[in-house]
Amino acid sequence: MTAALTIQQLHKSFGQVKALDGLDLTVEAGQVAGFLGPNGAGKSTTIRIILGLLGADSGYVDVLGLHPWYDAVELHRRLAYVPGDVSLWPNLTGGEAIDLLSRLRGGASKARRAELLERFELDPTKKGRTYSKGNRQKVALVAALAADVELLVLDEPTSGLDPLMETVFQECIAEVKAAGRSVLLSSHILAEVEKLCDTVTIIRAGRAVQSGTLAELRHLTRTAIAVSLDGDPVRLAALPGVHDLRADGGTDGTVTFDVDHDELASVVRELGGLGVRSLTSAPPSLEQLFLRQYGDELVGVES
Amino acid sequence: MTNFTATGDLVRFALRRDRVKLPIWVGAIGLGMLYAVSALPTVYSTPEQRQVRARLMDSPAATMMSGPGYGLDNYTLGAMITNEMVLWLAVPTAMMSIFLVVRHTRAEEETGRAELIRSAVVGRHAAPLAALILAVIANAGVALLTALAMMSGDLAAGDSFAVGLGLGLTGLVFAAVATVTAQLTEHARSASSLAMAVVGAAFLLRALGDASQRGGNILSWLSPLAWTQQLRPFVDLRWWPLLLPVAVTAAAVGAAYLLSGRRDVGAGLLPARLGRANAAPSLSTPFGLAARQQRASLIGWGIGLFVFALASGSLSDSVSEAVAENPDMGEVFRANGQDPTDGFFGVMALFFALMIAAFAVTSVLRLRSEERTGHTEAALATAVSRRRWILSWLGYTALASVVLLLVSGLGVGLGAVTSGSDGTVVAEVLVATLAFAPAVLVVIGVAAALFGLRPGVSSWAWLVVAYAFFFGFFGALLSLPDGFAKLSPFGHTTAMPLSSITALPLVVLTAIAAVLTVAGGISFRRRDLDLS
Numbered sequence: 001m002t003a004a005l006t007i008q009q010l011h012k013s014f015g016q017v018k019a020l021d022g023l024d025l026t027v028e029a030g031q032v033a034g035f036l037g038p039n040g041a042g043k044s045t046t047i048r049i050i051l052g053l054l055g056a057d058s059g060y061v062d063v064l065g066l067h068p069w070y071d072a073v074e075l076h077r078r079l080a081y082v083p084g085d086v087s088l089w090p091n092l093t094g095g096e097a098i099d100l101l102s103r104l105r106g107g108a109s110k111a112r113r114a115e116l117l118e119r120f121e122l123d124p125t126k127k128g129r130t131y132s133k134g135n136r137q138k139v140a141l142v143a144a145l146a147a148d149v150e151l152l153v154l155d156e157p158t159s160g161l162d163p164l165m166e167t168v169f170q171e172c173i174a175e176v177k178a179a180g181r182s183v184l185l186s187s188h189i190l191a192e193v194e195k196l197c198d199t200v201t202i203i204r205a206g207r208a209v210q211s212g213t214l215a216e217l218r219h220l221t222r223t224a225i226a227v228s229l230d231g232d233p234v235r236l237a238a239l240p241g242v243h244d245l246r247a248d249g250g251t252d253g254t255v256t257f258d259v260d261h262d263e264l265a266s267v268v269r270e271l272g273g274l275g276v277r278s279l280t281s282a283p284p285s286l287e288q289l290f291l292r293q294y295g296d297e298l299v300g301v302e303s
Numbered sequence: 304m305t306n307f308t309a310t311g312d313l314v315r316f317a318l319r320r321d322r323v324k325l326p327i328w329v330g331a332i333g334l335g336m337l338y339a340v341s342a343l344p345t346v347y348s349t350p351e352q353r354q355v356r357a358r359l360m361d362s363p364a365a366t367m368m369s370g371p372g373y374g375l376d377n378y379t380l381g382a383m384i385t386n387e388m389v390l391w392l393a394v395p396t397a398m399m400s401i402f403l404v405v406r407h408t409r410a411e412e413e414t415g416r417a418e419l420i421r422s423a424v425v426g427r428h429a430a431p432l433a434a435l436i437l438a439v440i441a442n443a444g445v446a447l448l449t450a451l452a453m454m455s456g457d458l459a460a461g462d463s464f465a466v467g468l469g470l471g472l473t474g475l476v477f478a479a480v481a482t483v484t485a486q487l488t489e490h491a492r493s494a495s496s497l498a499m500a501v502v503g504a505a506f507l508l509r510a511l512g513d514a515s516q517r518g519g520n521i522l523s524w525l526s527p528l529a530w531t532q533q534l535r536p537f538v539d540l541r542w543w544p545l546l547l548p549v550a551v552t553a554a555a556v557g558a559a560y561l562l563s564g565r566r567d568v569g570a571g572l573l574p575a576r577l578g579r580a581n582a583a584p585s586l587s588t589p590f591g592l593a594a595r596q597q598r599a600s601l602i603g604w605g606i607g608l609f610v611f612a613l614a615s616g617s618l619s620d621s622v623s624e625a626v627a628e629n630p631d632m633g634e635v636f637r638a639n640g641q642d643p644t645d646g647f648f649g650v651m652a653l654f655f656a657l658m659i660a661a662f663a664v665t666s667v668l669r670l671r672s673e674e675r676t677g678h679t680e681a682a683l684a685t686a687v688s689r690r691r692w693i694l695s696w697l698g699y700t701a702l703a704s705v706v707l708l709l710v711s712g713l714g715v716g717l718g719a720v721t722s723g724s725d726g727t728v729v730a731e732v733l734v735a736t737l738a739f740a741p742a743v744l745v746v747i748g749v750a751a752a753l754f755g756l757r758p759g760v761s762s763w764a765w766l767v768v769a770y771a772f773f774f775g776f777f778g779a780l781l782s783l784p785d786g787f788a789k790l791s792p793f794g795h796t797t798a799m800p801l802s803s804i805t806a807l808p809l810v811v812l813t814a815i816a817a818v819l820t821v822a823g824g825i826s827f828r829r830r831d832l833d834l835s
Contacts, residue, residue, distance in 0.1 A: 051684050053832040073688045081684040087677035089596065090490065092578075092586075099582030100592060104685035125577040129413075129489065140681070 003062075004029045004151050004182035005050065010059035012045055012206075019045040021206035023059070026199075027151070027184050032177050034197035035186040036290060042206040043186045044084055047155050050184070051081055064150055077106050080144035084155035084186070086136040088128030094139040095124025101143040108146040116142040119168050133160035145172050152176060152183045158192060170196060190287045202290065210289075221284035222258035225267075229253060230275030239267055254278075308426040313433035317407050318440070325441050328399040332392055332470075333448030339388045340456035344380055353378040360386065361517075363618045367510035368650070368776065371519040371529070374538035381458045381537025385466060390509070391776075393473045393528050394502065396445050400438050400478035401498040407434035408482065410491035431482055431563065435556065438478035446471030462536035465545075469531025472548035476527040477502060479555035486562040496603060502528070507611055514618055527551065589687055589695035596673075597666060601703050604662050608655060608707055609714040615651050616718020616732070619644055648715065648732050653775055653793060655711035656739030659704050660746040660768045660793075666700040667750035671761045680832060689828045697751055697820060704743045712736030738796050738804050741812035742771075745792035748819025755826035758833045767792070 005027035012020040020042045027033040037043050048054040049061060052068035052075065061068055066075040088097050095117075102108035117124055120138045131139065137160045144152060152173075158166050166189075173196050176183060187193050193200060194214065201211035210217060222243065227233075233255040237245045241263025247255050259267050261284075271279070318325075347353045357378035360369055370390055374382025408431050411417040417430060450467030454460055477498060484497040505526040512523030523529040524547075533544045585591045670693065673679045683692060715736070716729030750764035771791040774783065788794035792815075795808035 048680075048832070053680055053683060055829075055831055072683070073686050076684060077686040081681075083677060083680060083684075085677065087681070089592075089678055091596070091599075092582075093580065095580040096578065096582040096586060100586050101681060101685055103582070103587040104589070104682060104687050106686050124580040127576075127578055 002029045003027060004031075004064060005033075005184060006060070006062045007046070007050075008060040010046070010049065010061060011057045012042075012049060012054065013057055019206055020049075020056075020059075023203065023206060024208050024211070025201050025203075026211075027182050028199070029182055030177070030180045031198040032173060032183040032185060032196050034193035034200040035184060035203065036188075036190070036193060036200060037186075037203035041203045043203060044155055045206075046203070047081075047153055047184070047186060050153060051076070051079075078149050079151040079153055080105065080147040080149045081153045082137075082140045082144045082155060082157045084157075084159065086133075086140040088131065088136050088139060090127065090129035092128050093125055094122060094128065094131060094135070097128060097139055098124065098143045098146070101140075102146060105147055105149075108143075109148065112148075113142065113146045116145055116172075119172070120165060134162060134165065137161055138165065141169065141172075145176070150181055152181065154183065155186045156188060157185070158187070158189060166192065190285070190290060194285070217289055218284050219261045221289050222260055223264055223284060224256065224258050224282045224288075225279065226254060226256045226281075227271060227279045228277045229255070229271070230277065231273070233274070236267075236270070236274075239263070239270060242267060306426040306428045307432055308429060309424060310426065310429040310432050310436070313420070313425070313429055314436050317433055317437045321403070321406075321437070325399075325403070325437075325444075328395070329441055329444040329448060332395055332399070332445050333452055335392055335395075336384075336388065336449040337452040337455065339384055340380075340452055340458070343383060344456065347380075347383070350378075353380075353383060356383065362647075363514040366514045367615065367618065368654070370532045371513040371523060372517045373532070373535050375517075379537055380456065381453070381462055384453065384458075385532055385536050385538075389466060389470065389531050390528060392449065393470055393531060394506065396442065396470050396474035397477035397502050397505075397528070398499070399441060399445075400474040401481040401495055401502070403438055403441060404434045404478045404481035405485055405491050405495045405498070407437060409485035409488070409494040413489065413491050428560065428563065431485075431559065435478060435482060438475060442471040442474040442478070445474060459537065462540050465534045465536045465540055465542065466531060468545060469534050469536075469548075472545060472552070473527055473531055475552050476548045476555070479552040479559070482559040483555050483562065486559055486566065493599075496600070500603070500607065503607055503611070505529075507614060511614055511618075589682065589692050590699055592682070593696045593699040596669065597699070597703065600662075600665070601706075604659075604707055605710050608658060608711045612651070612655060612711045612714025613718040613721075616715035616720075617722045619647055619715075619719040619724060619728075620722040648719075648728075648735060651715050652712070652732070652736045652739060653796075655715070655736060656708065656743060656793060656796075657768065657772050657775065659707045659711065659739075660743050660771065662707060663700050663704045663743055663747045664750050664764045664768055666703065667697065667747055667754060667764065668761055670696050670754055671758055674758065674833060675835070677834060680834065683832070690824055693751070693755070693824050693827050697747060697823075700747055701744060704747070705737070705740055708736050708740055708743070709733065734804075738809065739793065741809045741816065742792040742796055744816035745812050745819065746771075748816040748823070751823030752819040752826075753823070755823035755830070758830075759835075 003026050005025070007023060007025040010020050010023040010025075011018075023042065023046060025033075025035070025046065035043055035046070045054065049056050050063055050068055052070075052072035055069055063075055064078050068075055088094070092100065098113060102113070120142060122135060122138045122142060126135075128136070128139075137157065141157060144154070158169055161169060170192065173183060173185070177196075183196075185193065185197060197214065199211065199213050200217060201208050203209065233245070233247065233253070236242055236255070236257065241260035243258045243260070245255060245257040247253070347356055357375040359365060361372060361375055366372060368390075370386035372386060374386065408417075411420070411430065420430065421427075446464075446467035448467075449470055450460075450463045453463035453466060480501050481494065481498040484501075485491075485494045488494045488497060505528045508522045509519070509526035509529040512521065512526065512529065513519045515522070519529060519533065523533070527548060530544050530547050535541055586595055670679075679692065683689060712733040712735065713729065716732035719728045719732065720726060746764065746767050749767050750761065753764055754761045771793040774788045774791050775793055777783075792812055795812060796804070
């Protein structure tokens, strides 16, 4: 598989502040890559370097086979961008802003524009200054999605959108993917990333702390299990890979615990000998993954 | 009184936010007065020298740029300062007050910060009242500093305080005007522009009124910029004209109070209208965007300059008449080696060129605000190169500046024709005005270079305009060495008579402008986008 975007060992500082500290990031062609991280982790800085708006201090960046700083114009014909905080020209209408951005990029299909306006329920005749945050976001989304480009770079594109519009957005991204185009999606909304993304990169303090497919990432985390047993659950606690064992204290003797992915099979075998009356297991959510990643790091920092 | 809850807190907050800006404004105005008070006595040390100066000031052209001419018969230092300096201190005082009020009212609403403030325990009218109180504080500072500066030159205390008080109250009038315009428009920029248009109108009215009659006529009295000079300080002091700014301020504040009760937070009184669903074909390029963004501003400047130019041009014949009636005055002009009418047209051309340089700076500085608001980011994320972006914008600025030079030159020429000059004057004045185009280009180049190299301090480009203005109009008055004027890009063009225009300085200025622009363009291409 070829990569639409490859970043290796990217460094960027603003004066004393290190924004990126050896970041690695890849978007495979035709895939949707999630880009997760808390505020200030360096997501927007990375995206601005990908767009050639900021220059990297060091590191390798290749976008669609081009260098974002030196080949900016050529590159931008082939990608579209939605900023995290859309600022529109106050005296232009939304429709004018969409047309302007499309024309500056080299044109877009009128039919596609009309269809997107309809789907996002956006009134193109209002002036930029009168739009709410969600509607400004829609203007940028329509302009980007109407473009016939190979790569979409989206910086928290759904911030400010209502749940209905989020659904429309997710449909649109699914269509983009079906058409074989690539997407870099920076987001806070884990459910959205879980639903849309093939791969996920988690960034913290300017470097990637975790990346891979969702399935791969799930390997790194734990499955939550709630079980009620005839036998004595105490010995479970001694098994390798079992964490946070708690008896609920109810009469049915339900216990809950988390199991490392690698030890899941052996733990289940052990449970078999204890007389399982009921069992529920929850796969690790991205949220747990995310929180655990940071939780661990935080514990590490504190200790 | 709950309408005004928390006004005191807001005033303290505003003082904190403006702790650098306001002292600079107030201090600069005070220093301007101090400089005049200390420099003029050394330049014009004897009564005879001052009388020569007085004869020079007794022409419509000079009157338009100075004052009503009280005390010309016995031109003391005080009379001289009141007649020649007060106007040029009143205009910055008005500007300070306008920017201050708009910054703390409409600009806050536009950015949405006012919403945050108003959601707290803050009265409906607390913010505008706080802005006005801040304006009172700043203008009191101007009044005190200018009065003390005059007294430091051994001028009479009462008259000095009259001038200071007049300046401060003039500032307050325009602060009140700005609270009204801030109610009308949704944009801070249009609110300031509207208030600045009132300053422009006041400037024009005083110029026309004072030029048509010694001491001014009814037109002068309509202009708040004239009232301080109408106190006749150091000649025959009267205090009652100070009632005019007090009354006008009260009326304007009352009007703003009524207007603000009729609108929502963030909204203007003029409702926002729906616009086009599709962009016009012209809005397809960075140049088209630059033109569209500045369309209203260009039209406003064009109309304003043309009207002012027409009015000034129509005064040209009274200059010639005055010279014919007063051989002494002709003597003075001939001593300067200039035909008086030519001298008048030359001053006009320089004045308009400097106004247009100010337009050019605001236009280039919009590149910076486009960058800061993220618009540039959106545009540069499309297939637009940085070079194309900046050159399109600067190209538009240059083109618009040349158009404005043409409009001003045409206005002065046509004005002169209406007052009896023959038609050839139109072409002459046009060429004379256009001769300043290279100087305006240098100003654009300086702003562009600053924008590229040090975007955070782009606004320092104003210093070039301020410098050129000061040495263009006061260099001669203060008899400063010629080198100072030659440092200004506007010091190399002698517009009238046309035969005095030489090509070399113009070519050199254009080359300097080109080098500066290229430097700005290259450094913009090399630097990070600065969104702070």
